[in-house]
Amino acid sequence: MIEVAIVSGKGGSGKTTLASSLAFLLNEEKIKIVVADADVDTPSLHFLLQLKEVISNLNVNFSRKASLEESLCSKCMKCVYACQFSAITITGNFPKIDKYLCEGCGACKIVCPSSAIKIEETTTGKLTVGVSKYGFPFVTAQLELGEHNSGALVDTVRSKAREIAAKNGADLILIDGAPGIGCPVTSTLVGVSYAIIVTEPTPASEDGAKRVLEVAKHFGIKSGFVVNKANISNYREHIVSALEEQGSEYLGDIPLDFSVVKALSEGRPVAEYDSVASRAMRKVFFRIKEVALKL
Amino acid sequence: MKTNLVAVVGGKGGVGKTTVAVGLAISLSKSKKVLLVDSDVDNPNCHESLNLKVQKLKDVTSFLPKIDESRCIKCGACVSSCSEHALFMVPKTVPKLLENNCSGCKSCFYSCPVAAIEESSKVLGEVFFAEKNNIKLVGGKLKPGEARSPLVVEALMEYAIGEAKNYDMVVVDCAPGVGSTVTRALKKANLAIVVTEPTPLGINTLKLSTMLLEKLSIPYLIVLNRANVSQEFRERILEEHNVVAEIPYDNSLIEASAKRSHIIIEAPNHPASLALVKLGNKISNLINLD
Numbered sequence: 326m327i328e329v330a331i332v333s334g335k336g337g338s339g340k341t342t343l344a345s346s347l348a349f350l351l352n353e354e355k356i357k358i359v360v361a362d363a364d365v366d367t368p369s370l371h372f373l374l375q376l377k378e379v380i381s382n383l384n385v386n387f388s389r390k391a392s393l394e395e396s397l398c399s400k401c402m403k404c405v406y407a408c409q410f411s412a413i414t415i416t417g418n419f420p421k422i423d424k425y426l427c428e429g430c431g432a433c434k435i436v437c438p439s440s441a442i443k444i445e446e447t448t449t450g451k452l453t454v455g456v457s458k459y460g461f462p463f464v465t466a467q468l469e470l471g472e473h474n475s476g477a478l479v480d481t482v483r484s485k486a487r488e489i490a491a492k493n494g495a496d497l498i499l500i501d502g503a504p505g506i507g508c509p510v511t512s513t514l515v516g517v518s519y520a521i522i523v524t525e526p527t528p529a530s531e532d533g534a535k536r537v538l539e540v541a542k543h544f545g546i547k548s549g550f551v552v553n554k555a556n557i558s559n560y561r562e563h564i565v566s567a568l569e570e571q572g573s574e575y576l577g578d579i580p581l582d583f584s585v586v587k588a589l590s591e592g593r594p595v596a597e598y599d600s601v602a603s604r605a606m607r608k609v610f611f612r613i614k615e616v617a618l619k620l
Numbered sequence: 621m622k623t624n625l626v627a628v629v630g631g632k633g634g635v636g637k638t639t640v641a642v643g644l645a646i647s648l649s650k651s652k653k654v655l656l657v658d659s660d661v662d663n664p665n666c667h668e669s670l671n672l673k674v675q676k677l678k679d680v681t682s683f684l685p686k687i688d689e690s691r692c693i694k695c696g697a698c699v700s701s702c703s704e705h706a707l708f709m710v711p712k713t714v715p716k717l718l719e720n721n722c723s724g725c726k727s728c729f730y731s732c733p734v735a736a737i738e739e740s741s742k743v744l745g746e747v748f749f750a751e752k753n754n755i756k757l758v759g760g761k762l763k764p765g766e767a768r769s770p771l772v773v774e775a776l777m778e779y780a781i782g783e784a785k786n787y788d789m790v791v792v793d794c795a796p797g798v799g800s801t802v803t804r805a806l807k808k809a810n811l812a813i814v815v816t817e818p819t820p821l822g823i824n825t826l827k828l829s830t831m832l833l834e835k836l837s838i839p840y841l842i843v844l845n846r847a848n849v850s851q852e853f854r855e856r857i858l859e860e861h862n863v864v865a866e867i868p869y870d871n872s873l874i875e876a877s878a879k880r881s882h883i884i885i886e887a888p889n890h891p892a893s894l895a896l897v898k899l900g901n902k903i904s905n906l907i908n909l910d
Contacts, residue, residue: 335663336796337634341821366797367631367828369821389703409683409725411774425803425836430703430725470832473770473800504633504796505662507762507769527877529638529665536663539764557871558878589819590850 326490328483328498328517329617330363332541334533336504338523339553340364342585343606344501345373346596350610352459356618357495360457361486362465363513364503365450365478371465372592376455385466385481388449388474389429391422397441404433404442425471449474452481454489462489476508483512497618504533506540514541519617520548522573526560531567538573549574549616551609554581574616577609624907625790627809629833631825633796636815636845636867639877640896641793642669643884644813647900649754652788657780658759659805660795661745661772666757671880672750674759680775681741682724682768689714691736698728698737723768745772747779758783769795773804781808789907798828803836811906812840813899818853826857843867843899865899867892 331340331347341364348360362370391412393404398419405413405420412426413433422433434442450468457463464486466478486498500517503509514520520541524534534550541548550568555561555578565575584600596606628641638660645656645666658666667674685698685707692714699707699715706721707728719742729737745762760776762769773795784790792809795801806812812833816826826842833840842861846869847854857863868891876886884893 333633335634335665336632366799367633367821367825369632369824372820372824407726407730409723410771411778425800426807428723428725430723430727431701432725432727432730435701435727435730468797468799470798470828470835471800471803475797475799476767505660505769505801506764507662507801508767510662511765511767527874528880529663529668529877532665532668533663536764543765554874557874560878586819586849589821590853592820 326495326497327618328500329519329521330500330502330513330517331521331523332502332510332513332537333504333523334506334537335530338525338530340523341370341373341501342589342595343521343523343551343553344370344499345594346606347610347613348374348461348499349459349594349596350607351497351499352461356497357493358497358499359462359464359486359490359493359495361482361498361500363479363482363500363509365466365468365475365482365509366503368465368467370501371463373594374457374459374463375592376463377458379453379455381454383452385449385452385478386446387477388447388472389444390424390427390447391429391431391433392443392445393420393422394441394443395419397439399439401438403436403438407432407436428473450478452485454485462493464489476512479509479512506536510537511540514544514546517546520546521576521613521617522548522550523553524550524564524568525554526552526558526564528560531564534568535571538568538571542572549576549613551576552578556580576612576616577605579605579609624788625784625792625809626811626813626903627792627794627806628813628815629794629802629829630796630815631798631829632821635817635822635825638665638669638793639845639873640813640815640843641791642666642882643896644900644903645755645791646882646884647897648789648791648904652754654755655780655783655787655790656755656757657776657790657792658757659773659776659792661760661762661769661776662795664759664761666759666793667750668880669877669882670752670755670757672752672757674748674750677747677749679743680745680747680760680772681743682771683726683729684719684722684724684740684742685717685728686738686740687714688736688738691734693734695733697731697733701727701731703727744768747776770800770804773801777805777807798832802832806836806838809838812838813843814840815843815845816857817846818844818850818857820853823853823857864902865895867895
């Protein structure tokens, strides 16, 4: 069983569009897959893969938050200076803990001389396991608004996907990643066997692709890239040679055509349509199958 | 003095936050001194649209423990204090550090009974700056391989808030998402602009972003980007929300970005540019009224 992640650095380059179509095409070829949405801040793959059945929908509670019992507080303010995350400020006579900025590390509790601080477990997000209308298992999660534990929630999504894959004897776990290169993305990339970078022909997207490629290389992960919306600017040649030079394999172009917007609006993978973009998607899929999945 | 801080958020990546933030900064800079803050530290892009070379202002570092083996009494207090499981020990040996797991919270430092932990640090990223006409750009950049973007945002915002008094207006371009990278950038915002697009994904992230802003009690305006790509979803958004500006999409926006420029510079009379200027005026007026 192998794991493949789709990432981009810059957001909006087409990760979810590609992920939904790859899932659809893999399934069409009777390859046993489990699909996971690792963009836990703003998950959206379920809009295109449509859950026909929800198997479980559970709160994940591994975040921790500090809270202050004012009646015990000696107002020494040691906690204010101990916090490395600027989560405690002095408001009036008491320290005030901002629950959005608190990381629950417990440093304030350690320095408090009057045991006025408690650390409590709180909700990190919601984990949903279901079956896509196309028939394969699908794992997704939604981070609690303002939370900081997105990486840990991604870990939970991935272990759930692995558990299902092991039980079903799946060949492949396909992971749709978050934008960026931070916590949720490092958690998405660690341990995958191949990363597919989706980029578009603009300098901003090139920059994002190069940064996420650097992260992939940092973890020793092989990668390839797809130029999405390849026909929208003449920056395409530049981006292909720039990324090849950095050691990523070129996997193909996908042009922008109206079917992509239509598919998105109708909540279906673009590969389900017959269009220029969808034919290009199939070509990219066969290339990915050959170089990344070795299937 | 009150800081005039407007933050541009969007939830979804690639929805047009940077296009709006940079367009707003350029439009406001005609009559005001503007500080533009790029808080998308995973992928800062504002300098691309302004065609600016950025310079490093300072490193962003976080605490890293260094154990003095001669003083360590191998009690394990630091190991049990570490909520990230970055410290571990084989019984009766000096604890070992897994540097990648360390959040820099200093709990180990505070819990050590014999002061055997010294303060060391690691670089998480940097704060950079650049200047052009009436706009000063400051931004943060996470080092690839590091995961703690919120801490780079925190250092950037601390610097930006300190600088804010020298400017009429601060415009903050936020990261995608609705997690703490965004909440840290929103800390001092007195107004937010939520950018969305007429797709099911846009509608969903609009909902998440507005819920977050309501929880944080920050007033917001909604901007509909690529307003012309779906009439059906555009109408759905307009039915439910008060949209203050609609930015139409066509290829000239991409061409401008491929040239490391912005539509408002390349084509000042383009409907997208006019919409951004109008938005700038609206925000100026809102702030003058205050």
